[in-house]
Amino acid sequence: MSQSVAAKRYALALFELAQKNGQTGPIQEDLLELKKVFQSNKELGQLLDSPRLKAAKKKELMADLFKGANQLVLNTLFVMLDKKRMNEVVHLVDEFTVFTNDAAGIADAKVYSTHPLTADQSQAISAAFAHKIGKKALRIENIIDPNLIGGIRLQIGNIIYDSSVSAKLERLKRDLIGS
Known part of the structure; x- marks a missing residue:
C-alpha cells in the first residue's frame, strides 16, 4: 500500500x-x-x-x-x-x-514455498487464513524460495505466518544455543 x-x-x-x-x-x-x-x-x-x-x-x-x-x-x-x-x-x-x-472482502497474500502450489493448495491456504484476518478470501501470489527447505511462509500485509522448516530449525537452534 x-x-x-x-x-x-x-x-x-x-x-x-x-x-x-x-x-x-x-x-x-x-x-x-x-x-x-x-x-x-x-x-x-x-x-x-x-x-x-x-x-x-x-x-x-x-x-x-x-x-x-x-x-x-x-x-x-x-x-x-x-x-x-x-x-x-x-x-x-x-x-x-x-x-x-476491501469491498470484495479479499486480501492479497504472498505464499513462499519450495515448489509451485497447486490450485487446491492455494484454495486450502486461502480458506484457512482468510477468516483469521476477517476476509472472505485471499488472492495468493506464489513465490518459490528453495531456502525454506519445506513448508510455507505466508505474508498478508505486515502479518507473517511462518511454518517453514528453515524457520523451525532456526527456532530450535535459538532454543538449544540460547542466542
Whole structure:
C-alpha cells in the first residue's frame, strides 16, 4: 500500500465512479496493465513529466497508447497529467486495488514455498487464513524460495505466518544455543 495521499484520493474517486457504473472489475484490469506499462517503461514517465512537451500533445500520446482502456481510466490519467501527478500512477493502482479488495472482502497474500502450489493448495491456504484476518478470501501470489527447505511462509500485509522448516530449525537452534 502506498503512503501517497494524492494517489489515495484519485484512487477513491475512481473507485467510487467504477462502483457507480458497475465497472470495478474491468477498470482494475486496465489499471493493472497500466501499472505494468509505467513500471517497465521509465522513459514514458519521464516523457510525460517533460516540460518540453505540451499538455495537449501528452494527452494525445496517452490516448493513443491506452486507446483500449476504459474511459474513466483515461479521464483519471488526463486529470493527473493536468495536476502534474503522473509520478503517482503506480501508487494510484495500488490504492485502487486496496479499495476493491476491501469491498470484495479479499486480501492479497504472498505464499513462499519450495515448489509451485497447486490450485487446491492455494484454495486450502486461502480458506484457512482468510477468516483469521476477517476476509472472505485471499488472492495468493506464489513465490518459490528453495531456502525454506519445506513448508510455507505466508505474508498478508505486515502479518507473517511462518511454518517453514528453515524457520523451525532456526527456532530450535535459538532454543538449544540460547542466542
